[in-house]
Structures are given as C-alpha cells and as structure tokens.
Amino acid sequence: MELPRQIVVGEKNIGQVGEFLRSLSNPKKVSIISGKNVKKIIGKEIDESLKNSKIMAVWHLAKSNQVKETATIQKKVKSTKSDIIIGLGGGRSVDIAKLCAFNLKKPFVSIPTSASHDGIASPFVSVRGDKPHSLVATAPLGVFVDLDIIKKAPRKLLASGCGDLMAKVTAVHDWELGRDKVGEYYGRYSANLASMSAEILIESAENFSKKNIDVRVIVEALISAGVASCIAGSSRPCSGAEHLFSHAIDHLEFGIGLHGEKCGIGSIMIAKLQGQNWKEIVKTLKKSGAPTTAKEIGLKPKTLAKAMVIAQSLRPERYTILKEVKMTEKDALKLAKTTGVL
Ligand SMILES: NC(=O)C1=CN([C@@H]2O[C@H](COP(=O)(O)OP(=O)(O)OC[C@H]3O[C@@H](n4cnc5c(N)ncnc54)[C@H](OP(=O)(O)O)[C@@H]3O)[C@@H](O)[C@H]2O)C=CC1
Numbered sequence: 001m002e003l004p005r006q007i008v009v010g011e012k013n014i015g016q017v018g019e020f021l022r023s024l025s026n027p028k029k030v031s032i033i034s035g036k037n038v039k040k041i042i043g044k045e046i047d048e049s050l051k052n053s054k055i056m057a058v059w060h061l062a063k064s065n066q067v068k069e070t071a072t073i074q075k076k077v078k079s080t081k082s083d084i085i086i087g088l089g090g091g092r093s094v095d096i097a098k099l100c101a102f103n104l105k106k107p108f109v110s111i112p113t114s115a116s117h118d119g120i121a122s123p124f125v126s127v128r129g130d131k132p133h134s135l136v137a138t139a140p141l142g143v144f145v146d147l148d149i150i151k152k153a154p155r156k157l158l159a160s161g162c163g164d165l166m167a168k169v170t171a172v173h174d175w176e177l178g179r180d181k182v183g184e185y186y187g188r189y190s191a192n193l194a195s196m197s198a199e200i201l202i203e204s205a206e207n208f209s210k211k212n213i214d215v216r217v218i219v220e221a222l223i224s225a226g227v228a229s230c231i232a233g234s235s236r237p238c239s240g241a242e243h244l245f246s247h248a249i250d251h252l253e254f255g256i257g258l259h260g261e262k263c264g265i266g267s268i269m270i271a272k273l274q275g276q277n278w279k280e281i282v283k284t285l286k287k288s289g290a291p292t293t294a295k296e297i298g299l300k301p302k303t304l305a306k307a308m309v310i311a312q313s314l315r316p317e318r319y320t321i322l323k324e325v326k327m328t329e330k331d332a333l334k335l336a337k338t339t340g341v342l
Pocket residue numbers: 034035036037038039041065089090091092093095113114116117118119122124125126127134149150152153154157160258259260
C-alpha cells in the first residue's frame with residue numbers, strides 16, 4: 001500500500017510551494033503539468049517560489065487527457081529529465097501528471113487548484129478509452145493545497161467535489177453488496193473512511209449558505225476519500241453504480257457536466273434503488289450548490305435513460321445494485337422522475 005508522505009492544507013501558502021518541494025525530496029528540476037487557465041492565475045507566484053528555492057521549473061500545458069495528448073506530454077516531460085512531476089490544476093492535469101510520473105518512474109506531487117474530485121490524493125487515473133476505467137498509478141509523494149486558490153476557483157468546481165463525495169454513500173453500499181452477494185474482498189477500514197467523507201459533508205452542509213461553505217472540510221474529505229482508495233488498493237470505496245452512470249454518460253456523449261456533478265446526480269437515483277435515504281443526498285447537494293437535476297447539466301432524458309441501462313456493462317466485474325434490477329429505459333426515466341432528477 002502506498003500513501004502520500006506529506007499533505008499540506010494551508011491558506012494563502014502558495015508562496016511556500018518551493019520550500020515544500022525542497023523538504024519533500026530536494027529537487028533541482030521539476031515538470032509542472034497544468035492547464036492554461038490555471039497557469040494564468042497562479043503561474044507567476046509558483047515560478048517565483050520555485051526560483052527562491054533554486055528549483056528550475058518546466059511547464060507543460062495540457063488541453064485534454066486523451067491518450068494521444070498524454071503520450072505527447074509524457075515524451076516532453078521525459079526529455080526534461082525532471083526530478084519530480086507535478087500535477088497543478090483540476091482532475092485532468094492531476095491525472096495526466098500522475099500517469100506520466102508512474103510511466104517515467106518519477107515521484108508525483110499533487111497541487112490541486114480545485115476541490116472538484118477525489119483523485120487529489122488517490123493513486124488512480126481515470127482513463128478515457130472504449131470503456132472508461134481507472135488505472136492504478138502512483139499515490140502522490142506529496143499533496144499541497146492552498147485553500148485561498150480553491151475558494152477563488154469557480155464555485156461549480158467545489159460543488160462538483162461535493163457530488164463526488166456524495167457518491168461514497170452509494171459506492172460503499174455497492175461494495176457491501178459485492179461482499180454479501182459474490183464474496184468480494186471488502187475492506188472495513190477503507191469503506192468506513194470513504195463513508196465518513198460523505199457523512200462529514202452531510203453534517204457540515206446543514207450550516208452551508210451561498211456565502212458560507214466550509215472549503216477546508218470539503219478538501220479534507222476529498223483527500224480522505226483518496227486515501228481510502230490507497231488503502232483498498234482500488235477505487236471500490238469511492239466508485240459504484242453512480243460512477244458507472246457518469247462514465248456511461250461520457251461514453252455516450254462526452255462533455256456533459258463535470259465528473260462530480262454527474263456522480264452526485266447518479267448517487268440520488270442509485271440511492272433510491274438501494275433503498276437508502278436519497279432525499280438526504282438531494283438536500284446536501286442543494287446546500288452545497290451542486291446540481292440535482294439533469295437539466296442543470298444539460299443532460300437529455302434520452303441520454304440519461306440510455307446511460308442508466310448500459311452503466312453496469314461498462315464494468316461487469318464490479319458488483320453493484322444495477323446487477324439486481326433489470327433496468328430498461330422506461331424504468332430509468334421513472335426512477336429519474338420519482339427522485340426529481342427529471
Ligand atoms: N484519478 C481519479 O481518481 C479521478 C479523476 N478524475 C478526472 O478528472 C477530470 C475532471 O476533473 P475536473 O476538475 O472536474 O475538471 P478539469 O480538470 O477539466 O477542470 C475544469 C476546468 O477548471 C479549471 N480550473 C481548475 N482550477 C481552477 C482555478 N483555481 N481557477 C479557475 N479555473 C480552474 C481548469 O482550467 P485549466 O484548463 O487551466 O486546467 C479547467 O478548465 C476528468 O478527466 C476525470 O476523469 C475525476 C475524478 C477522480
């Protein structure tokens with residue numbers, strides 16, 4: 001089992017990123033994989049901090065995490081002979097850096113600029129191929145968070161992270177089904193850790209308002225969920241049928257909604273199928289500013305229904321509640337209507 005060695009969650013601390021890297025493994029040269037928006041916002045501060053710590057930085061800007069583009073970036077990163085590979089940004093940049101670091105056998109450092117997903121501290125990379133799935137890569141050696149950057153990021157990204165957290169309610173339930181119905185390995189500790197990340201959000205969201213959202217709680221819960229995956233050795237505690245629903249939407253029509261938005265909406269419907277308290281999920285998502293309807297993310301009823309029908313086939317080996325129901329498009333539409341998703 002591989003776990004992050006050092007996790008720093010601070011406020012207005014981006015200027016200390018150079019010191020953080022020095023204390024971690026004293027690199028001379030680092031490759032930073034990021035996106036153009038993120039570089040524009042914090043590129044200067046990072047360059048300055050690294051310069052002060054006498055670390056040379058090479059930037060690589062990624063537009064997509066498609067296999068071809070990732071391979072091109074990896075080639076460029078390799079040629080720099082960097083000591084550390086940093087993923088700076090949302091899930092896309094963090095994933096690309098994680099994969100490059102793994103393939104090039106270099107340490108990986110995660111510097112999320114949005115709390116939009118739980119890949120921040122996990123060893124997994126979501127891969128876009130014929131059938132979406134996650135690859136085991138490397139857990140980050142270090143995770144460095146500046147909450148001030150995350151607070152200033154578009155609110156939609158934070159809300160997406162809340163959707164990815166609500167997914168743990170249904171993912172852990174599916175894991176229990178796998179244990180009970182097909183004798184699958186079930187790690188109680190990692191399951192409880194993942195459940196706790198969702199429970200903490202459910203409790204905290206009671207006090208959320210538009211102007212007052214506890215960003216630290218959300219970031220810490222996402223990190224804990226990633227650590228739960230490290231301990232489990234798979235994304236099982238964090239990804240169940242609600243993730244399959246999200247992957248199925250991407251499979252049918254790429255570009256709809258953010259990852260966590262789709263997972264959050266999926267968890268409402270999957271919780272209803274599981275006989276869990278789906279209304280509590282809706283309440284928490286609403287309090288967090290996350291979408292609870294298909295319309296809010298531009299998801300058409302037809303795509304929703306098809307996604308629910310094909311979801312389980314995308315990962316047949318992972319037992320979920322969808323194995324226990326014979327889902328038709330008509331059933332899916334009914335489910336979406338009874339839960340207010342449509
Ligand atoms: N490995 C894992 O376990 C997981 C991986 N994922 C993967 O992560 C990806 C989704 O991540 P997500 O974060 O939702 O989306 P993206 O990484 O695509 O980020 C969405 C947008 O937000 C921008 N952004 C990020 N931070 C800031 C900021 N502080 N201020 C302004 N803009 C900002 C990005 O800018 P820019 O263009 O500059 O990058 C980008 O345009 C998917 O590819 C998914 O497969 C999701 C969940 C788990």
